[in-house]
Amino acid sequence: MxxxxxxxxxxxxxxxxxxxxxxxxxxxxxGDYHPTTYNLSLPTTESLGGxxxxxxxxxxxxxxxxxxxxxxxxxxxxxxxxxxxxYVDAQSPLQMMRDKNNLERVxxxxxxxxxxxxxxxxxxxxxxxxxxxxxxILFDTHEGINDLLAVSSGNGIRGAIITTGLLIGxxxxxxxxxxxxxxxxxxxxxxxxxxFIHTMRKMIDTLSGxxxxxxxxxxxxxxxxxxxxxxxxxxxxxxxxxxxxxxxVLPIIISATIDALRAVPDDYRKASLALGANHTQxxxxxxxxxxxxxxMSAVLLSVGRxxxxxxxxxxxxxxxxKDHIILTEKSASLAVFIWSVMAGEVPNFELACxxxxxxxxxxxxxxxxxKLVARRFTLLP
Amino acid sequence: MNxxxxxxxxxxxxxxxxxxHVSMNIIPKQVTALIGPSGCGKSSLLRCLNRMNDLIDGCNxxxxxxxxxxxxxxxxxxxxELRTKVGMVFQKPSPFPMSIFDNVxxxxxxxxxxxxxxxxxxxxxxxxxxxxxxxxxxxxxxxxMALSGGQQQRLSIARxxxxxxxxxxxxxxxxxLDPIATGKIEELIFDLKKHxxxxxxxxxxxxxxxISDYTAFFLMGNLVEFNTxxxxxxxxxxxxxxxxxxxxxx
Numbered sequence: 001m002x003x004x005x006x007x008x009x010x011x012x013x014x015x016x017x018x019x020x021x022x023x024x025x026x027x028x029x030x031g032d033y034h035p036t037t038y039n040l041s042l043p044t045t046e047s048l049g050g051x052x053x054x055x056x057x058x059x060x061x062x063x064x065x066x067x068x069x070x071x072x073x074x075x076x077x078x079x080x081x082x083x084x085x086x087y088v089d090a091q092s093p094l095q096m097m098r099d100k101n102n103l104e105r106v107x108x109x110x111x112x113x114x115x116x117x118x119x120x121x122x123x124x125x126x127x128x129x130x131x132x133x134x135x136x137i138l139f140d141t142h143e144g145i146n147d148l149l150a151v152s153s154g155n156g157i158r159g160a161i162i163t164t165g166l167l168i169g170x171x172x173x174x175x176x177x178x179x180x181x182x183x184x185x186x187x188x189x190x191x192x193x194x195x196f197i198h199t200m201r202k203m204i205d206t207l208s209g210x211x212x213x214x215x216x217x218x219x220x221x222x223x224x225x226x227x228x229x230x231x232x233x234x235x236x237x238x239x240x241x242x243x244x245x246x247x248x249v250l251p252i253i254i255s256a257t258i259d260a261l262r263a264v265p266d267d268y269r270k271a272s273l274a275l276g277a278n279h280t281q282x283x284x285x286x287x288x289x290x291x292x293x294x295x296m297s298a299v300l301l302s303v304g305r306x307x308x309x310x311x312x313x314x315x316x317x318x319x320x321x322k323d324h325i326i327l328t329e330k331s332a333s334l335a336v337f338i339w340s341v342m343a344g345e346v347p348n349f350e351l352a353c354x355x356x357x358x359x360x361x362x363x364x365x366x367x368x369x370x371k372l373v374a375r376r377f378t379l380l381p
Numbered sequence: 382m383n384x385x386x387x388x389x390x391x392x393x394x395x396x397x398x399x400x401x402h403v404s405m406n407i408i409p410k411q412v413t414a415l416i417g418p419s420g421c422g423k424s425s426l427l428r429c430l431n432r433m434n435d436l437i438d439g440c441n442x443x444x445x446x447x448x449x450x451x452x453x454x455x456x457x458x459x460x461x462e463l464r465t466k467v468g469m470v471f472q473k474p475s476p477f478p479m480s481i482f483d484n485v486x487x488x489x490x491x492x493x494x495x496x497x498x499x500x501x502x503x504x505x506x507x508x509x510x511x512x513x514x515x516x517x518x519x520x521x522x523x524x525x526m527a528l529s530g531g532q533q534q535r536l537s538i539a540r541x542x543x544x545x546x547x548x549x550x551x552x553x554x555x556x557x558l559d560p561i562a563t564g565k566i567e568e569l570i571f572d573l574k575k576h577x578x579x580x581x582x583x584x585x586x587x588x589x590x591x592i593s594d595y596t597a598f599f600l601m602g603n604l605v606e607f608n609t610x611x612x613x614x615x616x617x618x619x620x621x622x623x624x625x626x627x628x629x630x631x
Contacts, residue, residue: 192438267475271537274433275488275544276465285491290478 013360020353023155027112028354031156032323037116038152040097040107042145051089061086062136068092069139071115071132076153082114083132085150100147113150121146155351157358159323160337163238166325167317167333168306170242171249172299178246179253180288180295186254187261188283201258207251212312219244219316233328241317241333248312249302256301260294261287297370304366308359310335319343334359384409384548384578385430386447392425395439399425401602402444407548412570412579414593414610416586418625421599423582427550430580431467432460465492468541472553474533476525476540481508481517484525484536488544503543510576511539512569531562538569542577549573551581555588567592586626590614598622 051068061072068089076082088094088109099105115135121144190197223240227233233240264287272282288295310333318330319340325331332340338355341348385407392400400422407413407430415423428434429446432453445452453463465488476484485504494500504521508514513535517528525536534554541549551570555563570579570592583589589596590610597607598619606613606622617623 265475267471267473268477270433270436271471271475271477271540272487272491273436274431274464274469274471275491275540276461277488277491278461281491285487286477 016353016356016360019350020355020357023350023354024357028156029161029358030158031154032152033154033156033159033321034323035154036152038107038113038148038150039100040109040148040150041100041103042093042097042148043103047091047093048143051092054087057087062132063087064136064139066140066143067094069094069109069136070111071135073132074114076114082151083130083135085109085113085115086111097145097148109148109150113152116149116151117147118145118149119147120144155348156323157334157337157351157355159321159325160332160334160355162325163317163322163331164307164333164335166238166327167241167245167313168303170238171245171306172302174242175246175250175253175302176299179250179298180257182250183254183257183261184283184288187258188287189279204251204254208255212248212309215244215248216312216315218247219312223316227328231328236316236318236330238317238325238327238329238331241313244312244316245306245309248309249305252302252305253298256298257291257295260291260298263294264290293373296373300366300370300373304363307362307366308335309333310339314339382409382449383407384448386450387426387429387444388447389444390426390429390446391443392422392429392434393441394437399602400429403599403604405597405604405607407578407580408595409547409578410574410576411594412574412581412592413595413597414589415580415582415597415599416584416589416625417599417605419584420601422602423597423599424552426599427469427552427580427582430548430550431464431469433464433469435460465544466546467548467550468544468546469550469552470534470537470541470554472556474530474537474557476528476533476536478524478526480522481525481528481536482521485539485543488540492544507539507543510542510573511535512565512572513539529562531558531565534558534562534566535569538566538573542573546577548578548580551579553582553584556584563588586628598625600625 049066051065053063053065054070057063057070058072061070063070068087069085069092070087072084072086074082074084088111092109094109096106097108099107118135118138120138120142122142186197186201219240220236223243224233224236227237227239227243228235231237231239268286268290269282272286273279277285313333313336317333317336319332319336320330321337321340322329322331334355338352341355342352383406387403387405387407390400390403391398403422403426415427417423425434428437429442430453434440434442442454445454447453448463448467452458453460477487479487482504485507486500489500489503494503505514508517513532516532517536525533528536534557538549538554555566558566567588570581573579574594581589581593593610595608596610596613598605598613598617598621600621606617606619608618613622614626617626
């Protein structure tokens, strides 16, 4: 039976990796999700002609010797045909193109953009979405460009990465102090054999099993109104998301920290007290210090849980994919990003799989790290 | 004046008596050994002397223990101050997971001593007095966990000496050590006697005979006999004592 399980798992992983690995590039990690339209013009033209086709330019690409420009037929993520800029010579006048809306600003054509439309100075008809070859013929026969529309490819996940990082950072800032101090109180200071304390610990253990969508609802019901009141946020925002995540991982942090404190040998406590140290000194200078590796595991465990979290965040932070993150506005974390790109009119399966690979890689890395931390410090069971 | 006067001490764990009406005294700058078979209450008495029994759930103490004439079980008695004067070395060496230096400096730091120079002097003196300095002077910043068992136990003693206590309580300090390490600890106890009052619990009768000046023999929670070590081992007055030290039971 377990073999069947492993095979099914391997099949799913293989499928996701197969579909998603093609998009995994550095540009994916740092790029914008939404395409940017560049409206450029070239008021003055110098040094035309005489550019040589670079040797490493793709065979199927077309090259304009007059402009030092390489173009290629390509498709965008929705499968539509586009003409992609793949090379611009360093000396090309296209490097000196300016923003049409602000002629002071030099933008310059750069590889990666898809050409939408070019209006040459002596050709009154603009060309829209034709083949790369036709573009090159026109480039080679015209000497001035009035207007050029190009679109960046988009589809990057930088916004989602930043959102996830900020959410985890804020959530840890809230949950770590509360969680660690709760655990220290419950394990080191609270009266033993006390019915209330006992019930409380049972409840904390139970909370770690609550489905995350329930935390998401709580975020929507409690934290969105709360953050809307204290900031200018309207609806879901990063603060309400961080608070929701903090509440979600709090039981994990408390339980794991209690386990770490329990693993600290009683001999340390006795030895410290026998040296005249009081209970507080013993707890903070010896016990917590010895439990740090265990507490680090608790942190890593909760980061792993948060990075893959989607249900709790759909309400609390929203599902809108953003490139420029504003703390008081809606945004999508990595896991929610997958949901969002699949929920659109044209589901982007490849991109979803790429993000899934990234999440799985990070979770795997964290799990290995937990094992290493535990092995490095033998205090953990 | 005695360092400790134990008067009519009754100790119970969850109502079960572990010590019954024990009265004895501890004489300053002498080594007092507490001997007896397992479960006779000797370790319980030792833990009473710096109130480490407070940490055990269900432990209850009646009677009094006078430390320089003051009852340490009186209400409002400062237990933490008592433990700075009455140090304790445990059976199992338990260095803290930190450097050798920090281990020894831990006690003084808890008392608010933070001056680097002062701490260095205290640590060095304690390590010298515990006959450990020459072995570790090159690696004071390294983890104490890397020391051998015997070294760890001498570190525990150094940690206690660093508090400059009057009394050092030792709970079977050599039972986890090999004969060579045991020999070193015994020599050390002999040297420490000049400056400290020592109370030691031991299973090892030869050890008690070798290092102690006074010996108390316990059986089933009762103090059977308390006298100079010489008397106890040469001419015990109680038949039970003789049977125990000659190895007929125990």
